Structure formats: C-alpha cells, structure tokens
Amino acid sequence: MTTLSLTVNGRQVSTDIDPRLNLADFLRERLSLKGTHLGCEHGACGACTVLMDGMPIRSCITMAASCDGVEITTVEGYDGDKLMARLRKAFREEHALQCGYCTPGMLATAYDIVSRLDRPDENEIRAELAGCVCRCTGYRGIVRAIERCIAEKSA
Amino acid sequence: MKAPPLEFHKPDTVEAAIAVLADSGGSARILAGGQSLVPMLNLRVAYAKTLVDIGAIRELAAIEDAGGYIRLGAGVSHARIEDGEADGHCSGMLRHVARNIAYRAVRNRGTVGGSLAHADPAADWPVAMIALGADVEVSGSNGNRKLSVEEFMVDVFTTALQEDEILTGICVPKASPDLLWSFQKMRKKSGAFGEAIAAVVHDPESGFCRVVAGSSAIGGPHRLAVLETALQEGAVDDGAIQDALTQTIGSLGRYEMQIHTVCLRRAIEEVRT
Numbered sequence: 001m002t003t004l005s006l007t008v009n010g011r012q013v014s015t016d017i018d019p020r021l022n023l024a025d026f027l028r029e030r031l032s033l034k035g036t037h038l039g040c041e042h043g044a045c046g047a048c049t050v051l052m053d054g055m056p057i058r059s060c061i062t063m064a065a066s067c068d069g070v071e072i073t074t075v076e077g078y079d080g081d082k083l084m085a086r087l088r089k090a091f092r093e094e095h096a097l098q099c100g101y102c103t104p105g106m107l108a109t110a111y112d113i114v115s116r117l118d119r120p121d122e123n124e125i126r127a128e129l130a131g132c133v134c135r136c137t138g139y140r141g142i143v144r145a146i147e148r149c150i151a152e153k154s155a
Numbered sequence: 156m157k158a159p160p161l162e163f164h165k166p167d168t169v170e171a172a173i174a175v176l177a178d179s180g181g182s183a184r185i186l187a188g189g190q191s192l193v194p195m196l197n198l199r200v201a202y203a204k205t206l207v208d209i210g211a212i213r214e215l216a217a218i219e220d221a222g223g224y225i226r227l228g229a230g231v232s233h234a235r236i237e238d239g240e241a242d243g244h245c246s247g248m249l250r251h252v253a254r255n256i257a258y259r260a261v262r263n264r265g266t267v268g269g270s271l272a273h274a275d276p277a278a279d280w281p282v283a284m285i286a287l288g289a290d291v292e293v294s295g296s297n298g299n300r301k302l303s304v305e306e307f308m309v310d311v312f313t314t315a316l317q318e319d320e321i322l323t324g325i326c327v328p329k330a331s332p333d334l335l336w337s338f339q340k341m342r343k344k345s346g347a348f349g350e351a352i353a354a355v356v357h358d359p360e361s362g363f364c365r366v367v368a369g370s371s372a373i374g375g376p377h378r379l380a381v382l383e384t385a386l387q388e389g390a391v392d393d394g395a396i397q398d399a400l401t402q403t404i405g406s407l408g409r410y411e412m413q414i415h416t417v418c419l420r421r422a423i424e425e426v427r428t
Contacts, residue, residue: 002163019163022193028253041156042194049260055234056260061193063186065163066208112259130345131258 002065008033009077010094017064024048024059025076026067035104037073039133044117046132049105056112084111086152090145098136105132106142114149122147157418158196160349162205167212169294169323175207177296177319185321187203187230187269190261215268215323224326226292231270237262244329245287248356249335252283255338258346268322271304276311276375277348283338286354286367286375289327295320311374337425351411353418355426357386366421372411373404382423391423 005014017026024041027033027050030047038057039045043061050059057093059072062143078084087110090096097103106129107155113128120128125146134142164183166172176183182204186192190247209215216229218240223412225244227236235241240413256262256270270280271291284304291307293300296319304325307315316322335357340349352369364383369376383397385391396419397412407415 018160018352020158020161022157022197025157043190043196043261043364044194046258046260052263055263058190058260061189061197062264063163063189063193063206063208065165066186066189068165068211093259101273109260116259127345128259 004064004068006067006069007071009072009074019063019065021052021064022060023062023064023067023072027059027072033074033076037101037104039101044133045102046105046109047062047102049108049132051108051111056108073108075107083114083149085148087111087114087145090148091142094141094145094148096137096141096145097134102132102134102136106134109150110142110146113146114153117150119150125150156197156199159199159202160197161203162206163208165208165211169212169214169321172209172212172301172321173294173296173319175205176321179205181318185209185272187266187272188232188264189269190257190265191269191273191275194390209288209321221326224290224314224328227267227325227327228321229272229324230266231268232266232281233257233262233267233270234259234365236267239286241327245327246330246332246334246336248283248287248334248338249327252279252338255279261346267325271307271325272314272316272322274308274310274312274314274375275348275371276369276373277350277352278354278369279338279340279349281376282352282354282367282369284325284327286336286338286356286365287327288356288363288365289325291322292324292326293320294323299323301326305378306336321359330356330358330363333360334358335426337422339422339425341414341418351414351418353415353422355386355419355422357426358383362387366396366423368400368415370411371417372407373400373415377403379403379419382419386423386427390427391420393420396420 001016039047043100048060184203186206186208191219215228217228233253338354341351366379366382379399
C-alpha cells in the first residue's frame, strides 16, 4: 500500500491505495465518482479524460499514486462553473451526445479547447478532439457546440 | 486491463531515484509521464516489479539557457514545449514537434525524456533530437555522463541506459536564426503515431546538416548520411532517397518504401526552398 493525498472536486482526500491502481479506478471505485468513464483503458479513446490542476489528462493511464498533491476535477465537479454550464447547454442543444458514454471526456476536452485556445477554427477543433472517440454523433454536433461556446467567448 | 501488482516509489531527488534503481537489480522501471509505459503495463506487454515515479524531482522539470545550448530537463512535458517555454532556439522546430505528438491530454503528461528513454521506434523526439544534434545527460551510481542522442538510441525500445542510470536532461545546441528545418509525419489520423517520420535540419551558417527517418517499419531513427551530403550539393531525387533507405535499412516493402520516400522528399524540398 502507498499513501495518497489529493483534492478531488474541491474535497481533500487522504487514503491508502494499492500502488497499481489507476486514477480512473480510484475515482470510480474508491470515491464512487462514476461519471468518469473507462473505454479502452490504454489511452486511445479519451472517455476517461479529467482535469488535473486544470489540464486535461487521461485517468486510465495515470497511476493514482502519481497524483499526490494534485487537484482533480471530474464531470461531477463543475458546480457554479460558468464555462461548463455554457458547454452543457450547447451540448444539449446541438445534439452533441446520444448515449453519453464519451461525454465526460468530451466535456473536459471541450473545456480545455475553449479556455486555452483563442479562436480555433473547425479544423483546429477537430484536430484537438481527435483523441476522443464518439461512436454516436459523428462529431458534427460536438464541433458545433464547441464553436458556439468559442463564438460566445469572443462576442 | 489493469497493471499487475507492483511497488511504487516517488523519490524527490535524482540520487534517491538512482538508489532505488541500483537496489532493484533491474526489476525497476522509471515512470515519467507514463503515457506509453502505463498502457503497456495495463496491456501486460511491459513488466515492472517496481515503478520509480520521477514526477516529484523538481530539477528534472527545468528549462535552462546554458550558453551554447538549451537544456531541457528530462521531465519537461510536450505541452510546455508546445506552449513555447523552449522557444527562441531551433527556429520553432521544438514547438512544431511537440504540438504534433498525440493529443493535448497526452502531451500534458508525456515528457521529452520519457519519449527518448522509452525508445519507441515510431516516437517523434528521437528523430527530432538526432536531427538537431542534441546530447543527453545521464546520471547513475558511477556518476554522470553525456552522450549524443544518436549514441543513446541503441535499438528498438533499447537505449544506452544502464540499469542504475536515469536520463536527466537533453541539451539542444543553439542554431543560427537562419536554421532550416522540416519535420514530416505520415499518419492516417490526427494524433496517431507516424507510419513514417522524416526530419531534415540544415544550418547554412555552420554547415550542420542532418537527415533522419524513423518509424516502426524501419526500426527506429536512422540517419541517412548519403542524403546529408547530396542535399548540400544539389537536388535529391526519389531514386537517391530509395537508394539511401535501402543502403541504410535494407529492403522495404513497396508501401513502406513509398511513404518513407515521400516523407523524406517533402522534408528535403521544404528545407531546400
């Protein structure tokens, strides 16, 4: 066992963990934050993307033991966040999700695209999204939702 | 899939990391960003009894201007280079290479040192760093040593690192502002590994010239010295590129020959114009 102390969605967590545990399993199994989804478990699908210290990372290929002292934000942790509220509204209205499995990772990635990049065009948005796989929507709605939030940002 | 049971160490100095490596008798592996190692542990194609996480070693995260070269700590992430922290040297090549590695979520964790030490033949940094004539700094129980990236990359997934050694930094020589470079990558999808990679660097002021190709098909980064000479003397045609590939790597399948030739041709043309 190894000790782990970190902040998850604003809450301080200190516990002992099995060192082979990945961050996604830690969030889901130990903290019951089931909003983080596991698709491929080897970093190819993006479903498990969460924010670490404000930056998107893949929780399935991040060892939980590596996360000592960091701040993690999962899809459950955006209460009162204005950008995430806008993204959720845009995702809903632009039909950017159907089954919802990829959505937590898509939202974390979209949050990074809108906040980090100035005015990315459609091609840039698509390139930034390339690490997240959606098998329902064909991506068009997701790209539109992100474009809308970027337009609102610079309006 | 999940990683098998393992021990975990997170030292906060290079010396402490070396001590764990030396004690492990070869069963420990260094964990940097883990963007290749962790999926390989999950898929059980890599094995480690002990992981030595170097994420808490602060000196490995430094980027320094060291006079004749810029020194990247081995733990510097691709994202930091993408965001311009190492700019002002190599005319933007480092930034270009970083920006085209995998996806932002991977670039936030993955490190330049991890990429070199992992020695995936399809990785970008080994090709780019050989093309730039960079050196690596290595520390171990017997002290420090410095060697060229070319010497460091021994074979597919094999480097010159001894069991008790750790890669600490990468020294990229400062080039003249007129440095010409091209980095070409052939891939079917944004963010995927290159099926063929070619890098050409030419500094007309110093006469430094490197032509390097990499990919899984050709088994890692290879310098194509014949093309380096040819490029400085005049035009290089596809026949010359194919001869150089055959001479350096051996026979290639038709598709592999085609994509590597096209990558190299594009890189050479970009530098020559």
